[in-house]
Amino acid sequence: MDDQISWPCHLISLFVTSENPNSCIQSPQEHLNWVNNSFHSYVDDNKGGICILAHPMGMPFHAAKEIAALQYLAGIEISHGGNSLKCEALWDSLLTICHDNGRPYLWGYGADDSHSIEQDKIGLSFVTARLLDFTEKDLKKALNEGAFYTSNGPSIAEITVTGKRISLVLSQESEVRWLKSGQWGFDASATVSVKRGNNHCVKCDKNVVKSDYLLNKSDSTIYPASARFIRALVIDKNGKVAQTMPFKIIRPDSIESYYPEKGQWYRGQTHNHCDVTGQKKRALRDYHLAYKKIGHTWSFATDYSYWLTPFQMHKEESIPVMTGVYPVHIREGEAAECTMIGRCFGNDDKIYIGGQLIKGSKWLYDTRLSLSLPDNLKQGCYDLTLVTPDGYKATLPDCIALQERTADNEGWTTFTTINSTLPSNKIVCVKVRNDNEIWVGTQYGAVRIKDNTWKTFTRDDYPQQIGDAILDIAFDHKNNVYLSHFRGLTIISPNDSIRLLRTEHGLLSREVNQVMITAKDDIWVSYSGRSNKISRSQDNGNHWEHFAPPNIEGCVLGIDLAEDRLGRILFSTPGKGVAVFDNNRWQVWNKANSGLADDFVRRLFVDKENRIFFATTHSGVSPQGGLSVLKDSHWQSYTQDKKQLASYRVWDVFVSHNGFVWCSTSNGVSCLNKAGQWKTYTMTNSGLASNRVLCATEDRAGVLWFATDKGLSRFQPHFTL
CATH class of the missing domain: 2.60.40 (Immunoglobulin-like)
Incomplete structure (x- = not known):
């Protein structure tokens, strides 16, 4: 499932080999182009995957022309969570526009999307397809062609x-x-x-x-x-x-x-969630069994690995899965030997890089393949695709970086699930505690690194006290650690005792987004979903009070939280700027009344000079956003079009001990030095694990840590920055 900029709904991608790594920075059409690439379909039928617009009932009626203009879109959800009425008029308009413009009809699909597998929350909306044979290929054909x-x-x-x-x-x-x-x-x-x-x-x-x-x-x-x-x-x-x-x-x-004139009917649905847990296989089996119990023979779980077969027979155990490749960084113009890691590999599988067949790949065993990369590949990032003789494909997107000849990989190390105890390669956040403990938040729990010893805090380790995706990490002056996630707020004491705070403890929602500890050890939290309030506790989470800043109603507050040197609390929002609270009154800084580069503010950072940094993205279709800095009422912004930042989507910002400003972006890490010069670190000029960097920090030894979607990168500079 992929969120697209400026759209109030999702694009559901089915039958694809992996998540599109760039979906969060692409327009809907760019994502559809990616899905339509035949190398990104795990069914080897010379066609791309299937992309469906989910729950479009929130879109205005006049959006039909905009939707119908999207190439490669298969259709929309016309029945969602049991409601089949709200999209009737929109669908009729879409079908009419498609007919008049000579484009294929946009079919109407059904999905539960209940985020549950309880019996009364599934089977609410469904699709019944007519197939000649009960195969992935026939199901994909039926869903593509309206059968x-x-x-x-x-x-x-x-x-x-x-x-x-x-x-x-x-x-x-x-x-x-x-x-x-x-x-x-x-x-x-x-x-x-x-x-x-x-x-x-x-x-x-x-x-x-x-x-x-x-x-x-x-x-x-x-x-x-x-x-x-x-x-x-x-x-x-x-x-x-x-x-x-x-x-x-x-x-x-x-x-x-x-x-088809012949065939049988098979019932299923195109979009629901388990939801995601660290115990993936168990939850996935439960998902299959729940739908099988109500008579479904296929159903997509869109929060799991995207290659997942929708069939209840658990045939996914025979579908090839690629989990990694090494080495990742290779000099342009040099031939190289690589090893691909995964499962269900076969001796007759074919391997492609960027669509080019690799000759001489060697099967080692069912979890390893040896590859001989050609020396004629140009600089850039490449997909690896495996095709089996029985018609399945697996793809690792952007997994090989052909580097410029002057690339400097010295001092770089990347930790993944292969060479560490990380529970997931998708790193959401990384923070450093005063005693030089490194805390890492991943898609499936947290990790603490201290004195080269790694300890995991996952739902498998603590089923009742830890959530899955760790969205933020904070520390108080008593050395307690705070983890925010979709199950609440977890507090870990110095002796590793754990307490989980939820709505019964005074929180407004169990879906806690960000957490921030003030200089006085007040706890502030924001929420995911549609909450327009934030909460504060002044007694270690025992009692909570709630705030709703004025003039920004209807906005999800608290994408990030920060405290400046004046004791003001700042809350960043998606599209309404920053709300500022001085304990007595509220004010709002936005693009109209300040120097913000964009009103969609992702992250905030306050340095020791009381400079406030705002990492912004864009809240519209046209590229905008960047880094804004406020110092003594003076604003300054840095953007991609000025050739300062690597991307107009800045996910995070922090200032290192030497005063350098580090911006995590969708296209690498951009660094501003004290002389006002910019340098960007990417996969093609450094040892960075991925160009998609969500967070960065520095430890007491001056080592830099970067949270990426392909692991945790560590950079120990071997030169003076």
Whole structure:
């Protein structure tokens, strides 16, 4: 599942080999282009993956033109969490625009998206696809070509098209409404009419188990240019509905059918979550079994590894998975030997780099392959793709860096799940405690590094007290450690006793986003989701008070929190600037009334000179954002277009002991030295593990630590910075 900038919904990517590493910095169309690359589909059918727009009911009706303009989008969720009504008008508009512009129809999919596998929270919305064979390839073909119907209740036993007639056989007595372009809805009694509008239809059959529709002149459905298509709504006695895909009117006597003449129906759904835990296999098995219990034969768990097969037979154990490759950094123009790590490798597998077949790859065993990279690759970052003889693919995106010849890798070390006890390679944050303990927050828990000893704090280690994705880490003056995550706020004492704070302890939500400790040891937290409040405790989490800053209603507050040298508390927001609280009154700094580069402020940092640094991204489609600095009422901004920053999306900022400013961006780490000169560290000029850097810090020895999506990078400079 991928969030795209400026959109209030997600793009769900199915049948892809991995997560798109650049989705967070791409437009929707750029992400769709990535998914459409055939090397990014784990089903080897010379086509890309399937991309679906999730829960678009929050988008305005006029967004249909913008949605329909997206190339390679397969469709939208028309039934979401049991609600099949809210997208009816939008879907009709989309289908009409697609028809008139000669582009493929945008199909309508069904998904639970309940973030649960409890029996009363699954099977709310589903898709029933007609397949010739129960294979990933046939399921992908059906979901791509519209050979399915979507429902939140009723079942359809047969759908047939003969000439100009469409026939349905139902599994229960229902009302059937036949609609042409411009007609939608089922929230009131049907109006049989040729006119456009809500609850209008050209035919309505009540209390039937069979229904058909014949193109005819009186309904104007023999005219393809105006009627465009026919579709059916099957409404049962409980008001639940099944929605067929549109049948394109080709000629006055011909309708296009997308359903195989032979085959069987298989029920599933396209989007739900387990949610993610460190105990991935157990949760995944539970997910499969829960859906199998309600009769689903396939269902996608979109919070797990993206290669995951949707089938309940656990066939994913035979699908190749690539987890790493070494070495990662290779000089341009040099041939190199690499080892690929994973599972389910075979002797006849083929390996590609950037789409180019690698000759001479050698199978070592089912978890290792040896590769001989050619010497003609140009500088840049490359995907590795494995293709099996039985039609599966696995891809590691951007896993090989062909470096410039002057690249300097000295002093760099990267820790991953392969060479350390990190529970995940996706590092969210890294912080240093005064006694030089390094604390690392990952997608599946935290790690403490002290005196070269690593200790994990994961949900496997402490099932009742630790969450999974550690979003932030903070320390108080008593050496307590605070971890924020989606299960609450965990406090770890110096002797490693652990306490979990949740709503029953006074928090507004268990989904704690960021945590900050003030000079007086006050605890401030912000929340994920739609909360517009932040909370403070002045007694070690025993009691909480809550604040809602004025003038920024409707905004998720507290992406980050900081305290300046004047004792003011700063809260950064996504799109409304920064709220500032001095214990008596509030004020808001934004792009309109200050020198902020953008109102979407990701991170805050206050240095010993009381300079306030603002890491911003962009809140719109056009590139903007960067680094802003406030010192004594004077603002200064640095941006990518001035060739200062590597990217206009700055995720984090901090100042090292020598006064250098380090900006973590989506395209490397940009450093501003005391002389005002910028230098950027990337995979192609240094030993950095990935160009996508979320956080950075410095320990007491002057060693720099970088949180990336491919591990934890450590840089011990061998020269004077």
